[in-house]
Amino acid sequence: MKKPKSVERELSAEKTEAILDGAMQEFLAHGYAATSMDKVAATAGVSKATVYSHFQDKQGLFSSLMQRLASKKELFNLQKLQAVQDNPASFLKGFASGMLDNVAADPQMITFLRIIIGESGRFPELARAFVQNIEKPVLEMLTQYFVSHPEIQVQDPEVAARVFVGTLVHFVLLRDVLHSGDIVPMERDRLLNNLVNHVIIAKTDPNKT
Template sequence: MTKRTKRSPRSSSETTTRAATARVPKVASAPLRPKPAANRAEKSAERRAAIVEAAMEEFIARGFAATRLDDVAKRAGVAKGTIYLHFTDKESMFEELIRTAIVPLIGNITMAPPGGSVRETIERFAATFIHEVVSTRRGDIIRLIVAEGPRFPAIADFYFREVVSRGLAGITALIQLGVASGEIRQKELARFPQLLVAPAIVAVIWQSLFARHAPLDAIEMFKVHLDLIFGERRTT
């Protein structure tokens, strides 16, 4: 019921921990040293980070229902009980994980440096997305949301509010900019910003399911897609 209100981990110095095992400086008064990483709070934060990392891995590999917390604990190098010091239960753990995993995406997405043409902006954005999401484990998180969303309305809601609606709003603005400047012919595109990102979504899914059957050059595909919207690309 009552959620623990640990603050999220700030520092994450992993290697130093082992190095400092032998002796712990007894600076009783000053909490001025964030680096050496050996006091209680920091260790706890590190463990939490390890749990989060391990849980992410397991959830991605097996889905929510099939993931065993015993396995998560083992992977994190921690006893099962420890998990419950950081999370109330499996379900809220899952939800919290998805939430925190998504947040950094928003940061990257919303910052859209307005330099250059609309096409350039979108191209840059798409390259970032493909590089940071499609080709990494974050893509799996998106797949995870698609997979578990219907069973976790809270997650679907959160994702819609924080990512989808904002992202689409930003893209709509970009499209309108492009229409105004004459770069984009098709005015109707602004009504369906989903069309612009659709290839990226498909790339994520393809990556998870079919990459080993037929690899897909997401960047190149997206360029062709942009050619459809902006007209033939000049040969680079």
Template sequence: MARSTEKKQAILNAAISEFKNNGFANTSMDQIAMAAAVSKRTVYNHFASKDILFEAILNQMLTLFSAAVCVKYQQGTPIVEQLTQIAEQEVVLLSDPAFVDLARVIMAEMMHTPERINSAMKQVESRDGDLISWLNAAVCDGVLNISDTSFAATQFYSLIKAFCFWPQVVQGQAFPDKKQQSMIIDSAVTMFIGAYKV
């Protein structure tokens, strides 16, 4: 990694930490520079303003989202196996400490100035489209019986996030261990299949 790229990432990491601890409004570029162990000038060379820096954090979260889950329906592969793989990929994303920190920063800012992140949140929500497409394919294949695939996609992810996202982001709980993850995934898949399998 080039030195400039390393500094840029250090600034992003420092900003995430400072925003998480102090909030966006109460964090200065001086604080971020100090936390990143770089000069204030270096911070401004990479990010012309605090707003631009926050946008870069949003983009980093979107990048994690887009790289995390690849959902493509596979005709002939057991539906339980496919759903389990989808859930496992989701848990990997949600268990990433960097993702949790990003989520905390963005959620805090969403409560104070929702207009700042509305467009980014729409992009985050659009990732459900992959699962919706997968569900539509499963319905067309006659494997699942779902009238509202958008609702079902949110429902499926919510079964996982109830244990592997909200307790960590809101209450600071430890992430479930491997045995607990397996139980959460199995129960989510079983409940979902029980509700929608033909």
């Protein structure tokens, strides 16, 4: 009775995908605690028992899913960055534009950020994976860029990278995550143009303390 290779039975990888997809929908929509495994199973189109046969428990499913999201560098703009040969100002503006348009404009990405930060107390290893896979490469890439472009006389390349990324993250946080673009208004291009100046022109202050 055992068929050579059944097409409908014995499969698992497809369901795993379906479960992860359903879980992503639910977790991103309602957060960790407010998401029920019943809804996850329903959205995935499988039974709850199947979910528990593929993943140990709710925490395991959540962690697997979020680790997976935090590793998908393609979701962010971490690949098309070394090709450009523009001048520094253009490169930095282009990088920032990509971050603001490709990442911050995606509602799912904003929700993902909310969850990573909101659950960083109870899921610290998740937060660390996010920093390791997303933030660290960005900071290192920018640092490397500042180091390898001597025409930009930056005193401390790592700090310059922090200033650049920090300003952008803070902007996204206020405007997109916290829905407060009207409370502390700031035009996108105005920030970008001036931010570049703050980063690439930073020599020693003649007024020593």
